[in-house]
Amino acid sequence: MSSGDHTAHVHRxxxxxxxxxxxxxxxxxxxxxxxxxxxxxxRFMYPTEFHVAAMELDTVxxxxxxxxxxxxxxxxxxxxxxxxxxxxxxxxxxxxxxxLLAISFMVNKYFEWxxxxxYGLYPGSEMLLDKPSGEILFFGLYYTMTxxxxxxxxxxxxxxxxxxxxxxIGRVHSTNYVxxxxxxxxxxxxxxxxxxxxxxxxxII
Amino acid sequence: xxxHESHENHVTGYGVYLLVWLGLxxxxxxxxxxxxxxxxxxxxxxxxxxxxxKSWLVLTIxxxxxxxxxxxxxFVFVAVITFVVFIVLxxxxxxxx
Numbered sequence: 001m002s003s004g005d006h007t008a009h010v011h012r013x014x015x016x017x018x019x020x021x022x023x024x025x026x027x028x029x030x031x032x033x034x035x036x037x038x039x040x041x042x043r044f045m046y047p048t049e050f051h052v053a054a055m056e057l058d059t060v061x062x063x064x065x066x067x068x069x070x071x072x073x074x075x076x077x078x079x080x081x082x083x084x085x086x087x088x089x090x091x092x093x094x095x096x097x098x099x100l101l102a103i104s105f106m107v108n109k110y111f112e113w114x115x116x117x118x119y120g121l122y123p124g125s126e127m128l129l130d131k132p133s134g135e136i137l138f139f140g141l142y143y144t145m146t147x148x149x150x151x152x153x154x155x156x157x158x159x160x161x162x163x164x165x166x167x168x169i170g171r172v173h174s175t176n177y178v179x180x181x182x183x184x185x186x187x188x189x190x191x192x193x194x195x196x197x198x199x200x201x202x203x204i205i
Numbered sequence: 206x207x208x209h210e211s212h213e214n215h216v217t218g219y220g221v222y223l224l225v226w227l228g229l230x231x232x233x234x235x236x237x238x239x240x241x242x243x244x245x246x247x248x249x250x251x252x253x254x255x256x257x258x259k260s261w262l263v264l265t266i267x268x269x270x271x272x273x274x275x276x277x278x279x280f281v282f283v284a285v286i287t288f289v290v291f292i293v294l295x296x297x298x299x300x301x302x
Contacts (some may be wrong), residue, residue, distance in 0.1 A: 026284045077267045084216045157297040199252040203240035
């Protein structure tokens, strides 16, 4: 062990920290998993309505947001390598890039939802309630699942922001970066959820 | 502590991440392209299969699962299998109701 050279013994368990983060991610799997199960059953019950309703969604918005999230996963992964190699500034730049990409994801989401709200397609709206029940269910799931995912993106922005500050002040550094790893793990999970949301909602399959 | 060293010392190069990212973008392109073709009932299977491959890439490389202890791998395996069991049980119920 190389730690504790110039300080008193500081208890640190990176292995335990990462395991704790993974355990937390499993609870997220159950949270979103339950919603995916609801989606699966209703899709099974209303195949035609789900197909028609999916045409309402803009594939381009979904595809662009997929590319944005995949790229943000790349930048946060690279920021860990940069910090491990003791390149603090590069690591901070990559973390900042991740936050900017996350914000652009939310901006897209704002325009996408905004357009739908604009022409009266939102939960509980008259236009939606006039549709067959299968389509109402599709849009209910669409707003719930992409909304909950969007909330995770916002939390991710705050999480990475806090870690950026800690890297900046030197609390997280080249030999103590487990917090950055945890932020990365969280961010990749948000990416994986989107990997499934995109085809299930935006592609007419 | 010795069995934890492999992770602590492992640094994934930028090149590996870039390759995985390119692979993920290509798979996204394939999903979008394939979605236009009607394979009938297997269309959804193809889409989910591609999504699963993408997730596997993110889990193993981006999330470093490849370089973690067996314990982590077993954890993730059990979590995923649990979810699959949920799906199978649920559909077993709906299909034969």
